[in-house]
Amino acid sequence: MMKIKKVDLFLTSMKLVQPFRTHQETVADRQSILVKVTDDEGHSGWGEVVAFSSPWYTEETIETAWHMLTEFFIPTIIQGEWKSPREVNEALSRWKRNQMAKAGIEMAVWDLFAKRDSVSLAEYIGGVRKEVKAGIVVSMDSPERMLSTIESRIIEGYERIKVKIDPTNDYEMLKVIKDAYPDIALLADANSAYSLKDVERLKNLDSLKLLMIEQPLAADDIVEHAELQKILSTPVCLDESIVSLHDARNAIKLGSCKVMSIKIGRVGGLANAIDIYNLCEEHDIPVWCGGMLETGISRAFHIALASLPNFTIPGDLSASSRYWEQDVIIPEVVVEHGNVKVPEGPGIGFKVDETFIEQITKRKATFHA
Numbered sequence: 001m002m003k004i005k006k007v008d009l010f011l012t013s014m015k016l017v018q019p020f021r022t023h024q025e026t027v028a029d030r031q032s033i034l035v036k037v038t039d040d041e042g043h044s045g046w047g048e049v050v051a052f053s054s055p056w057y058t059e060e061t062i063e064t065a066w067h068m069l070t071e072f073f074i075p076t077i078i079q080g081e082w083k084s085p086r087e088v089n090e091a092l093s094r095w096k097r098n099q100m101a102k103a104g105i106e107m108a109v110w111d112l113f114a115k116r117d118s119v120s121l122a123e124y125i126g127g128v129r130k131e132v133k134a135g136i137v138v139s140m141d142s143p144e145r146m147l148s149t150i151e152s153r154i155i156e157g158y159e160r161i162k163v164k165i166d167p168t169n170d171y172e173m174l175k176v177i178k179d180a181y182p183d184i185a186l187l188a189d190a191n192s193a194y195s196l197k198d199v200e201r202l203k204n205l206d207s208l209k210l211l212m213i214e215q216p217l218a219a220d221d222i223v224e225h226a227e228l229q230k231i232l233s234t235p236v237c238l239d240e241s242i243v244s245l246h247d248a249r250n251a252i253k254l255g256s257c258k259v260m261s262i263k264i265g266r267v268g269g270l271a272n273a274i275d276i277y278n279l280c281e282e283h284d285i286p287v288w289c290g291g292m293l294e295t296g297i298s299r300a301f302h303i304a305l306a307s308l309p310n311f312t313i314p315g316d317l318s319a320s321s322r323y324w325e326q327d328v329i330i331p332e333v334v335v336e337h338g339n340v341k342v343p344e345g346p347g348i349g350f351k352v353d354e355t356f357i358e359q360i361t362k363r364k365a366t367f368h369a
C-alpha cells in the first residue's frame, strides 16, 4: 500500500537550444509542469506534463493541465491508499481525457513505486534492453540547412532521421536527403498537414521508400487514414490519432496504420502506453517511442518504455544537449554509437536536479493530504 502525502507542481520554462519548427507552430521557450509526489515514508517520484503552451499538437495546454491537476487529479489521488500505479491510473480514468495532465501525475506515481521497491523503472515494467536506439528529428528549414543538420547528426551517431513535411515542402526536400544519404533510415512527419485531397501528392512520396509517413491526415481522420493506407505503399504511422487504447484498437481494426508511435503523455500515462504496446504486439504492429521536446524526466520514462522487447524501431530519443543547455536530470541523456543506455538505478534512474528546477520555476503549488 502507498499513501501519497504531498504533491508539488513546478511550472517551468526552458529555452530550446534551437527553436523547433513544424507547419503549425514554432516552439522556442518550452514550458512544462514537473510533478513531484511524496509518500508517507519520504520517498518521492517525478513526472512531467508534456502539453505545450498552445493547443497545436493536442487540445491541452500547460494552463488547462494546471487546472485539471489542481482541481481534479491531485484531489483524486492524494487521499487514497494505492496498491499499484495502475490503480492510480484507473482512479484518474473516471475523469474524461486530458491525457497529458493525467500522465504527468501518473508517471510520478510509477517512479515512486519503483523507487520504493528499489528497482529501475525499466525492470519494474519488464524492460529487457540495456540500451535503446536513438533517433533525431530535424525541424523544418531550407533543404540546404536541413541537409547540413542531418550531416552533423549522422556524424554524432544517429542512424534514424525524421523530418517534418507539409505540402509546400515534401518530395523535393526528401529527394535531396535521400540522394545524399541513400542508406539512412528516413521518415517524414506531417503533423496532419494533408487531407485526402492530397492523395496524389502523398502517392508521389512512395518512390522515396521512406521508413514510414507519420500522421499525414487530421487526428480524427481514422477512417480516412485507412483509405489512404490502402493506396500508399509507404507504411502510415499514427501519432496524434492515438490517445487511448480504444483509439489503437480502432486503428488496427480499420487498417488505419501499419506502425504506431507511443508517447506516454499523449496516451494518458505509462499504464495506457504499456496496454497499447501489448495490443500492437498481439497484432504484429511495430511500435516506436516518440518524443515531446521534453525535459529529462519524461525522456527517462520514454527510455524505460523503449527497453521493452517489441520496440524494434529507433524512436525520437535524442541526447539532452539536442534540446537544452542544461537538463533537469543528472547525468543528462547522452547518445553513444547511436544508442542511449537504459539506467539501472531505482525509478527513472537519473537524479532530479531540484536546485536547477527552482531556478527555472515560474509558478509553484504544493498540496498536502
Ligand SMILES: O=C(O)CCC(=O)c1ccccc1C(=O)O
Pocket (backbone or CB within 6 Å): 057, 136, 137, 189, 191, 239, 290, 291, 292, 293, 294, 316, 318
Ligand atoms: O525530438 C522530439 O522530442 C520529438 C520531436 C517531434 O517530432 C514532436 C515534438 C513535439 C510534439 C510532437 C512531435 C511529433 O512527433 O509530432
Ligand SMILES: [Mg+2]
Pocket (backbone or CB within 6 Å): 189, 191, 214, 215, 239, 240
Ligand atoms: Mg509526430
